[in-house]
Amino acid sequence: MTDYRNLRVALLGAGSVGSQTARLLLEHADELASRVGARLELAGVAVRNLSATRDVQLPAELYTTDAEALIESSDIVVELMGGIEPARTYIIQALTSGADVITANKALLAEHGTELFALADRVGAQLYYEASVAAAIPILRPLRDSLAGDRINRVMGIVNGSTNYILDRMDRYGDSAEDAAQTALELGFLEADPTLDVEGFDAAQKVTILASLAFHTRVPVSAVYREGITGVTLDQIRAAKNAGYVIKLLAIAERLTDPETGADAISARVYPALISREHPLASVYEGKNAVFVEAEAAGSLMFYGAGAGGVETASAVMGDLVSAARRHVAGGPGLAQNAHADLPLLPVGAINTRYHITLRVADEPGVLARVASVLATHGVSVENVLQTVPDAADADGTATLVIGTHTAREAALAATVKELAVIGVVRAVSSVLRVEGI
């Protein structure tokens, strides 16, 4: 047996992800040692409650409530507690003491990433966070390293498993939004408080992380345009299906041209949108995640896999841990983060995309002409129109008009919809959905 030096690994948290990370570390100790060239010694596991019963059995002496002492005596610190505090303080302590840090904490990175990366750079330590976006899927390292010599134009991800599960149930099984959410809750796809997921906050946190890696720039999470899935109806999903689309909650980070300056700018946004059933993202079912990347040279790429789960997330944590450990063994400085571009962030009004507008209109001659003229006034051009004649269900004698537009500027579309809502022949604007993907 080779004699290796030991690297002391501190684990902060032993919940879904932490306990699985501890298990993998202990079970694969020999294999990891030979891959790394050093033994990864689990120095301790910080928790709140020493007497909790846990999924994975670890030697009792590993647990501690004294996270600070544990951090102080470790080479690598793995933060899997979640939340802002004390996670932030512990990471700062670890980096300051020269330890490399691994975290899966998207909420913390979205809020305080700038501060933490700057600190890591200053002290020459590394902060790894592959698990923070799309759990098991290797997406951050490919964006940072594999595509480092290319120019990424767009990242479009299904990065929240809970909402994908709900939308998929509605689409493939015809469940109502309520039934789908209930099933998601029962199967553990949804938290007791689903707000973070269904309102798109979780996806917004992830899009800030994706955008900063893809465009070498910082995006404050508060600046991300965000719509959740609570407004998505079964009717919309059915209509989308009939037209060859599926509705997915998309997290999009895109390179645009600033119309004022002509220079590069970016957009970061989260909303439910139609995508064609031919698009690779359309067959991302259940709680799976996928990130679709468009780059100048590479063309279209997709990364697909489990977007949540204790053991799946632990896989990504372990990958970071091995990278950190190899660096310790090889020696030499870490690679600095380089968010050097500082591109301006444009509001959602500046994006260009296609739209599906569903209107309830009077069933009388000339309606289409009237509606079309409103679109024309705002420079929005029509790609296709579907008009249904009133049937038994339309007791009020109104017809449904579905308009698919060509690419238009969001601001022009918003103005169009505003005007459509008040012209006489339109009884109601039932739905406006963006269409994404080629």
Added chain:
Amino acid sequence: MTDYRNLRVALLGAGSVGSQTARLLLEHADELASRVGARLELAGVAVRNLSATRDVQLPAELYTTDAEALIESSDIVVELMGGIEPARTYIIQALTSGADVITANKALLAEHGTELFALADRVGAQLYYEASVAAAIPILRPLRDSLAGDRINRVMGIVNGSTNYILDRMDRYGDSAEDAAQTALELGFLEADPTLDVEGFDAAQKVTILASLAFHTRVPVSAVYREGITGVTLDQIRAAKNAGYVIKLLAIAERLTDPETGADAISARVYPALISREHPLASVYEGKNAVFVEAEAAGSLMFYGAGAGGVETASAVMGDLVSAARRHVAGGPGLAQNAHADLPLLPVGAINTRYHITLRVADEPGVLARVASVLATHGVSVENVLQTVPDAADADGTATLVIGTHTAREAALAATVKELAVIGVVRAVSSVLRVEGI
């Protein structure tokens, strides 16, 4: 403008990939410099023919036929000539002189990888080769780094675009094999000499590279079991389609248990196989590539994108180039390759998979019982049976029997088929295809 030091980059080859790499290097020079912290100076481009007209216009003074002098004066050498010699000699020269090397040359790595990686380790230089498998798709770095703390059980890839294009035409458009190959040739998906592609040699080269990264072990390309697509008929594809499957040429590297020793062993193989239309690999169309990975903790992952093309492949080369350059700037030793496991390679007879067997049988009572008893003798259990009665097309009065088996050992299946071929009621074994994916 920041003052950077220069890193001298030698390019060997200015064909499809080389010329696009040169273009990206020159066009994105400033952006790359700020990402790397050093300017990547294109020191020269070695070619055979100085007066050839090329797709991308570069300053004439960059071209040289003296590759050796160019290598001698460079920090990083990018080999995009292809072939075994002189590529091998040049890479050896470059590594020996302390330069990092980037290559897309799967043929060379499959034949001489062991020698080249050992040399790189010895001299402390790095050999990068992301572009050698699945071109633009970041797959090697995720296998090596992101999944380094996990245990990969299986890698299953569509890694040859030409054959995927042909099979896809046959499946989706009902083209004959000849028509599909003709279209592939016209569209540049197939080389004038298609042997490397259609006989599975190219995929076999790639599976050795995938297996060595996934299992930290070396696999000689000569040991890869290999069947190409030349035996795949439109009838088989149609029958597969009816049964809910699609036929894809799969490159598979799998962790198995050695039946003799009970220890880990691996299988590396290339063959056309049925996969369910629900499987993520089933919707990889045209010349696209995808690699499906199953790992113990991460579960199922898929990496999808362009598997060929000059500019797409150049994207992966550029990613490696930036990694190499960042390492030069940061200083410190490179990370050693670690093919430490040296797992035994099992023959194809040792694998376990499912099968579809198509037989032409006499249309008489008791045939199914007779056939089933042959399977039972060899321990192969039947999952489903489809027997068609003879119709107008069956002038000889034979019926078709399609048997889907449960998972069976390949050796048992082979013995079964051998016996089936000689029993009286079986007129012919029309087709035996493996079924892969869950």
